[in-house]
Structures are given as structure tokens and as C-alpha cells.
Amino acid sequence: MIGAGIDAGSRAIKVALYDDERDTVVATDVLDQGVEQVALAKGLFEKLLEDNGLDRGNVSRVVGTGYGRSILDFVDSTITEITCHARGVRRVSPGARTIIEIGGQDSKLIRLNPEGAVRDFAMNDRCAAGTGRFLEMVAARLDVPLEKLGELARGSHSPAPISSMCVVFAETEIIGLLASGSAPEDIVAGVQTAIVKRVAAMAGRTMDEPVSFTGGVAMVPGMVEALQDALGRPVSVATDPQMTGAVGASLLAANR
Amino acid sequence: MNRTPEQISLHEWDRLHDDLVAAGLPQPSYGGPLSRHVPDGDLRLPRLRYDNSPAALRLWNFLLTEEDRLAAARTEGKQLVGTMKDLGTVPVMAYSSPSLVAFYPDGAWWIPCVMELSAGLLEVADSLGIDESFCPVRAMLGAFLTEAHFPIPDLLTCNVGATCDDFSAIAQRLNGLGYPILWWESPHRRAPDPGEASVELPGGFVAPEAQVAFVHDELERVRRALAHIAGRTITDAMLAEGITTANKVRSTLDELRRLAYAAEPCPMPALEMLIAEMLAIHFCSDRDECLAVLDELLAEVRSRVDAGLGALAGGAVRVFWVNPVADLRVMNMLEQAGGRICGTEYLFCHALDPIPEDLPPMEALARMALADPMTGPTADRADRICRDIGLFGSEAVVVSQIPGASHCATEGAVIRDTVGARLGIPVTEIEVPPVADAMAPTIRNRLDALLETARARRETLSATHEPVRTTT
Numbered sequence: 001m002i003g004a005g006i007d008a009g010s011r012a013i014k015v016a017l018y019d020d021e022r023d024t025v026v027a028t029d030v031l032d033q034g035v036e037q038v039a040l041a042k043g044l045f046e047k048l049l050e051d052n053g054l055d056r057g058n059v060s061r062v063v064g065t066g067y068g069r070s071i072l073d074f075v076d077s078t079i080t081e082i083t084c085h086a087r088g089v090r091r092v093s094p095g096a097r098t099i100i101e102i103g104g105q106d107s108k109l110i111r112l113n114p115e116g117a118v119r120d121f122a123m124n125d126r127c128a129a130g131t132g133r134f135l136e137m138v139a140a141r142l143d144v145p146l147e148k149l150g151e152l153a154r155g156s157h158s159p160a161p162i163s164s165m166c167v168v169f170a171e172t173e174i175i176g177l178l179a180s181g182s183a184p185e186d187i188v189a190g191v192q193t194a195i196v197k198r199v200a201a202m203a204g205r206t207m208d209e210p211v212s213f214t215g216g217v218a219m220v221p222g223m224v225e226a227l228q229d230a231l232g233r234p235v236s237v238a239t240d241p242q243m244t245g246a247v248g249a250s251l252l253a254a255n256r
Numbered sequence: 257m258n259r260t261p262e263q264i265s266l267h268e269w270d271r272l273h274d275d276l277v278a279a280g281l282p283q284p285s286y287g288g289p290l291s292r293h294v295p296d297g298d299l300r301l302p303r304l305r306y307d308n309s310p311a312a313l314r315l316w317n318f319l320l321t322e323e324d325r326l327a328a329a330r331t332e333g334k335q336l337v338g339t340m341k342d343l344g345t346v347p348v349m350a351y352s353s354p355s356l357v358a359f360y361p362d363g364a365w366w367i368p369c370v371m372e373l374s375a376g377l378l379e380v381a382d383s384l385g386i387d388e389s390f391c392p393v394r395a396m397l398g399a400f401l402t403e404a405h406f407p408i409p410d411l412l413t414c415n416v417g418a419t420c421d422d423f424s425a426i427a428q429r430l431n432g433l434g435y436p437i438l439w440w441e442s443p444h445r446r447a448p449d450p451g452e453a454s455v456e457l458p459g460g461f462v463a464p465e466a467q468v469a470f471v472h473d474e475l476e477r478v479r480r481a482l483a484h485i486a487g488r489t490i491t492d493a494m495l496a497e498g499i500t501t502a503n504k505v506r507s508t509l510d511e512l513r514r515l516a517y518a519a520e521p522c523p524m525p526a527l528e529m530l531i532a533e534m535l536a537i538h539f540c541s542d543r544d545e546c547l548a549v550l551d552e553l554l555a556e557v558r559s560r561v562d563a564g565l566g567a568l569a570g571g572a573v574r575v576f577w578v579n580p581v582a583d584l585r586v587m588n589m590l591e592q593a594g595g596r597i598c599g600t601e602y603l604f605c606h607a608l609d610p611i612p613e614d615l616p617p618m619e620a621l622a623r624m625a626l627a628d629p630m631t632g633p634t635a636d637r638a639d640r641i642c643r644d645i646g647l648f649g650s651e652a653v654v655v656s657q658i659p660g661a662s663h664c665a666t667e668g669a670v671i672r673d674t675v676g677a678r679l680g681i682p683v684t685e686i687e688v689p690p691v692a693d694a695m696a697p698t699i700r701n702r703l704d705a706l707l708e709t710a711r712a713r714r715e716t717l718s719a720t721h722e723p724v725r726t727t728t
Contacts, residue, residue, distance in 0.1 A: 067697065082705035083712070106698075117716065118709045120672075120682045125698040204669065 001060035002026070003256070005084065005249025006041055006075060008068030009033060011104030011132065012216060013041045014243050015048050018250035020060070025250065027052045028243045033104075037068050045074075063253040065245050067105070079252055081245045082110055082121050087256075088248030089212045090116035092239040097208035100199055100227065100235070101244070102217035104132040109202040122202040128167040130198030132217045137167055138191045141174055142184045150221020153189040160190035170194070192222055196230035203231065211235045214244040261560055261567040263305040263525055263591070266291050272308060281310055284545070286321040293320045299372040300691075305588045307528045307567055311549075311556040318540055318549050319531055322359070323405055325541045329357040330407045335485045338409030340396075340427055340437075341419050344537040344607030345625040346478060351543045352498030353486040360538045361412075362423070364405060365393040368690035369583050375404065378690075386429055390422045391661040392582045392690050397430055408435070411485050413478055417441035418631040421662040438481050440474040442625060443467050445632035457627040458609035460643075461636055472622035479618070495617035501543060503610045508550045509536050510608060513600075515557050517648045521566025522596040523557045526587040529597060530580065536607045573707045573714075574598035576650035578641060578671060582658055583692040586699060590654070593703045594711075599648035601641050605629055634667045638674035645679060652710035654703070657687040682709040 001021070007014040016028045029051075031044045045062070049055055064075035065084040072078070081101070085108070089096050099110040106125040113119045124130045128137075139146045153159075160182050162170050170191075177187050195217075211233060213224055218241035228235045238244050264272065273289045290313065294301055298320065306312060330336060337358040339346035350358035368378055377398025381387070386394045399405040414427045414437045431437045445463050448454035453465040483490045512532060516524045532553055539546040560566065568591055576599040581587060590597070606627040612620040629637040645653070653675050657664040664687075672683040684706040686699050 067701065070697075080701060080705040080708055083708045115716075117712055118682070118705075119680075120676055121684070121705060121709065123684075123702055123705075125701070204673065 001254070002054060002058050003250045003252070003254025004045065004059050004062040005246040005251070005253055006045055006062065006064050006066075006069075006072060007081065007084070007243075007246035007249060008037060008041050008064060008066040008072055009103055009216075009245070010067050010106075012242065013037075013044055013068075014066075014246035015041075015045050016243055016246035016250040017048060017052065017054070017059075018247070018254050018256070020254040020256065025247055028240065028246065030242060033068070038071055038073060041068070041072055042074055061253040063249040065249045076253070079249060082108065082118055082123075084245045084248035084252065085214055086110055086112055086116065086118045086248065087251050088244035088246075089214060089238055091247065091251060092244065093210065093212045093236065096210050096212040098203075098211045100211060100213050101215040102130070102132060102195070102199060102213075102223070103215040104136075107131055107199050107202070107215075107217075109199065111208065122204075124198060124202060127198070129170065130195055130202075132215075132220075134167050134170070134191060134195050135217065135220060137171055138174060138188060141171060141178075142187065144184065144188070146220060149188050149192075150223065152185045153192055153222045153226075155185040156183070156189035158186050159193050160186045162190045162194040189222075189226075192226040193230070196223070196227045199227065200230040207231065207233065209233060212238045214238045214241045216242045218242070259308055261523065261565050262308055263567060263588075264308045265305060266294075266302045269306055269308070269313065273313065276310060276313075284314060284317070286317050286324070287314065288317065290316055290320075297371045297374055299374060300370050300584065303585055304527065305525070305591075307525050309553075309556045311552040312524075312528045315528060315531055315549055315553055318542075318545065322363075322541050326357065326359055326406050329541070335411070336407055336409040337482065337485070338406075338412045340412065340414040341423050342413070342415035342440075342625060343604040343628060343630070345415070345475070345621055345628075346413050347538060348498050348502045348611065348621065349475070349479060349490065349495060350482055351501070351539065352494040353482060353488070353490050355486050355488075356482060357541055358538075359406065359409075359541045361396045361399065361406065361409070362393050363538065364396040364399040365391070365582065365690075366584070367399065367405060368392060368395050372691055375402070377402070381426075384429055384433070386426055389660050390426055391420070391658055393423055394426050394660075395690075397426065397433075400430060400433070400435060411481055412437045413481070414439055415442055415625070418444040419628070420630060422660060438478065440478050441470075442474070442628065442631045443470055445626055445636070455623060457606075457623045458611065459606055459627045459640065461627060461632065463623075463626050468619070468622050468626055471626050472618055475618060475622055475625065492617050495621070496613070499611045499613060499617055499620060501547070503613065505539065505543070505547055505550060506536055506608055506610055508547065508554055509533060512550065512554045512557060513608070515554070515561050517598045517600075519557075519561045519566070521564075521570040522568040522572060523560035523566055524553070525567050526577070526591060526597040527584060528553070530584075530587055530600075530602070533600060533602055533608070534580070537604050568596050572596035573710045574649055574651045575706075575710075576600070576641065576645050576648065576653045577602075578653065578655045579603060579658060579664070581656050581688045582690045583688050585696075586656070586686075586688050586692055589696065589700055590703055593700060593707055595652070595703065595707050598650045599644045601629065601637065601644065603630060605640060605644070630663060634663075634670040635674065637667065638671045641671060642675060642678050645675070645681070650681065651714060652681055652706050653683040654706065655683060655685045657685055659687055659689050682706055682713070
């Protein structure tokens, strides 16, 4: 039977299908989030089933996660993304003791015990300065595609200091930096540093290794290097990091 | 009339109230259906869930009629004492004199929640330069200026020094607006130096004798001011009687907490317990009635425990809660997420400890004042939290931050690290503004994640046959 996981995030919907008998994630897919969140999630789920020659009868259970999970009226149960990311990382990076997840509108630090279960967690869901939204803002302001930010930042020799804790004010700072002639690559590098510093602050003074990086922001080039610099320790990007929560949900759906 | 304990809506309470009255339920003078408070502006009430016992009804009505009691006291010629920030000391002294009624203007911090910002108190504070970077207790400024919520007290006292910095700033602004305040100071409580004379405080901490003597002298100034407005001396004998009565309130609350937080299933919901605990510091402006209200609540809880009945489903995750919430609805939210309260530290745990009755009363009050968790290091507070977690077997901790409150900026990490290191139970921090509706999804998400983590830990411990309850 298939366990299905649906991660209804703030920026994207992710779906994963896990085949319990073959112990395999058979399919994943992602779609930009929109206004009709339930319809989008359901449509993506059904399309993924159809594309893989499956139907709802093959699915034993559907688990919803992510911020939009509570409105997914077609799922069997909901589990927070904390638990789902932990479960997903346990599969793709067994042995990881810390997860850093940076999504579109929040970031999380999840501490795991040696068995891979959640021991404790910290979340930043109040301030966009530690989230993907910050990157989106700077990409839009600089008119640079999101996927090119890392490449651009690599050319920086002097990351611009971004002092504001608030993205709205930070945008004002960026406008000021541009007006004063700062190079776009220095601004991007400065923004990356600001994000990872916010995330590093959540870790407090101790962090167990290995550290696994998940969430959509982990796919942005340059972020993992910035995170390693901020934490002063190696960080590995989880396999298909945007899908970790959905994969974890699909495993939990299959009681794995 | 037999009722199964449960949480009900305001509308359901109205129907139940009518049934109870028809069945002959005796009502206090301030009794009546809860919904009658809504036209007065208490707009939050329809959005809360309530315990369905007559004892809870009485508790709520007692709370929601404090303004009427204060107005009546003024009419009767009693002197009103507005006591600020000491959390449980000055009211014990004031109520030792029959002509004084004490209350906490700080209590106005809940008005923006209960009235869903409709009273405009925070806007008044804004206009005075005390904006949202301060604790919601700034609503107190609006309450003073509008005079719509309590009579202007005949005497205002405020505890400063080692207590909350932003409260001190708010009170200083009030003073500057022409409301004279008797300031009394608490030093930052410290451990005695080697060889330094020391005394044990209620709650178990030890402080230098010199610090207690300092607080004693400060409280003597307060006693003289109280005597001045009362028109008569407040003797040690009167204070001793006041301490004895306050201790009755505290011992009733102690038993209530031990029963409610230890029993399975949970016999009394979090919201009613929060309000009950608050009575320890302010008596809701009527000390004797406060005791009667708590006695009835205790009797209800005792009967439920004896019958094995709960207001919540069994198996809820046992949560220790730190700091009171600015939005009462969040206490309901915890229970809707599958949690229950098992232990609290609402900033005034010292006011739940008995005041020593074998000491001269002013000495006893000084020791109690210095035991205030706000006057000592946060590490002391974390110690006490760990101890109480052991007492109540809590499985998770919520540190509820109060926006703008200066102590909240630093204490969360200390408490989280201490609890995590000593007990290994999960901790989450949430920030609760006076009306948290817009933040409800994120608060709920954190609570859900915390409860999931605690449940998983419970299952693991159960599988390995380790005790689920945490001990220090």
C-alpha cells in the first residue's frame, strides 16, 4: 500500500508517495502555493497518483503537514512539520542529530536523539529575516532570479552589513545600499549572512552533529556555505530538501 | 442536577445558568448569566470555552465584577490602595486594615484582551509614548486616564528595583502624569557571601539577612502610608491576622493545584485554574469572598477527582506553563490541541507559598517579598520550575512570552536550557499578544509540535518501561 504525504507550505505544496511493500518513495511533486490551497493540494495529489498508475484505493493513509495542513479536508490525519521533517531526515540522513529547516515563511531548528526522534525544537515564525521570504525580497529588488543569487553572492568580496531585524526595514536598507553604490553581489551575500545568523541564533550555544539542512531555501546556491560559516561546523543538504517534510509525512502515513 | 464535567460555550452557559437557577442554585450578589458582561464590552467572552460547574460560574462572575466592587467600596467610604508590581505583598498588608481595599491597577493588562481592544487603552498609552515596545500592562495608563475601569486609588504603591524594568518605566510615566506613587524598592536577590548572615525565604531560597532587613524597612514605609490613609495604626496583631487569612487563601490554592494538576483525567480546565491562581495575589478586591469562591472551586475539583471525572479527555499531555498569557483564549487552545496544565509559574509562585506565621509579621512579609521570582536571578526561577515539574509530573514546558516585557527577553533561553539539561523534556516558547487571533495558527503550530514531541517521548519511555513522569 501507498502512504501519502502532503506538505502544504506557505510557498509551495509538496506531495510524496511511499510504497510500504517496496520501501521506496515512488513519486514526489511540487506546485506553487496559491489562493485555492485545498484544490491545489488535492489536484497535485490526484495528478501524482494518476501519473504513477495509482488511484486513491491504493493509498492506505494520507497525512497532511505544513502550515496549511489544517484546511486539507481530504487527508486522514495531520502531523506538524517538526515531526515530519525529523522522520524524513531519518530516512535520507540517518544519524543526523540536528535539522535546520528554512522554508518560505519560517525556519526551524530540530534536535534529534540518537534514534532520530525529536528531542526539542525552536522555531522562528515571527520574523521573515530568517526565512526564504527575505531571499525572495532581495531577488525581486535586485531583479535577479532566485536560483542565481548564490552564483551572484560568490562574487562578493565584502558582504554588506544588513542591520535590520525586520525584512521591511531591511528592504529600506537595501535600497539605501543600492543608492550608495554597493555591489549587488555584496548585498546578496549580506542578506544570506543575515538569514543564517538568525537561524544560528536559534541553536543557542550547543548543537549536535551531523547537521542536516532541509526546506526550500536549502536548494538556493550559496546558502549551505553561508550556514556552515555561521555555525562553524559542517552542514549537509538533505537529499531533495524541499521534499523532506512530505516524504516524512508519507512514511508516517505508512506507519514507518 | 448531575452534570458531566465539560467545557462549554458562553451561549451554552446561559442555558445552563437558567436551568440551575430554576433548580434553585443559590447565587451570590454578583451572580447571573455570564453573557450579561458582553454588552459591558467584554467581547472576548463569546470566544472562550468555560468549565460547566457552578463553582466556575461563580469564579468568572467574581472576576468580572471587580470594577463594581471597587466602585462600591469608594461609595462606602473605604480607602482604595492601588498596589503595583509587588505581586502579593502589599494586599496582605492593606487587607489587614478593615477600612482599606487593595487592588492591582496592573490587572488592566487583561482589559485589551477581554474587551478585544475596544476600550482604546493601548492607544492612550501609545499617545503617552509608551508604545508596543512595552508590556501590555501599559494598558494601565489608559485605565487611569479614562477612569472607566477603576476609581483612582487613594494611595498608589509600586515595587521597583529588581522587578520588571518596563513596568517601572510605565509607572514612572504614570507618576509624571500627576498620580503620586509611593515607591518601595527590592534589591536584586543574591546568594549570601561566605560567612554572611543569611535567612531562608519561603520557597526555599536563601538570601542575605541584610537584604531582608532592607526590604523590611521599605515595607515599614508602606505600612506607615497605609496607616495614614486608613486613619489608624496597622499593628503587628492586625498584620498577623492578615497573614493568617492570606495563608488560608494560599493553602486552599495549594490543595486546588495539587489536586487539579495531579489528577487524571484533568478535573478543572486551564482557564479557570489560571484565574483561581491569580486570586492569590489580589483577592479580586474582596478577601473573604475570594476564600469562599476558592472553597467552592476546591470542593468541585475534589468531588470530580473522587468520582474519577475530568473536564478534559484522559491522556492529555501534561504541560507546565510559564508566565500568564495576555490572551486568555490561548489556554483553551492548549487543551484543544490535546494538552492540559500540570504545573504553572505565572510570575508569582512566591505568592502561593505560605507566609511564615512564626516570625514577626513584617519580617515574614519582607522574606516573602524577597522570594518574588522577579527579584532574583532567572536561574533561581528555572530551579523552581524544575522542582515543580517534578512535583506535578509535567511532560513538556511552554514558556509564554509577554510582548515587550523586559524579563521575557532573556528568561526563555535560561529556562529552556535548564529544563532541557536537567529533565530532558521538550520546551517551546510562544509569544502571546493581548488579542492573538492573527497569530493563532503559529501559536497552535508550536503547541501541536510540542505535544507531538512529548507524546512520542511518552511512548518511548513507556516502551522501555521508564517512568513517564519526570522527577528532578
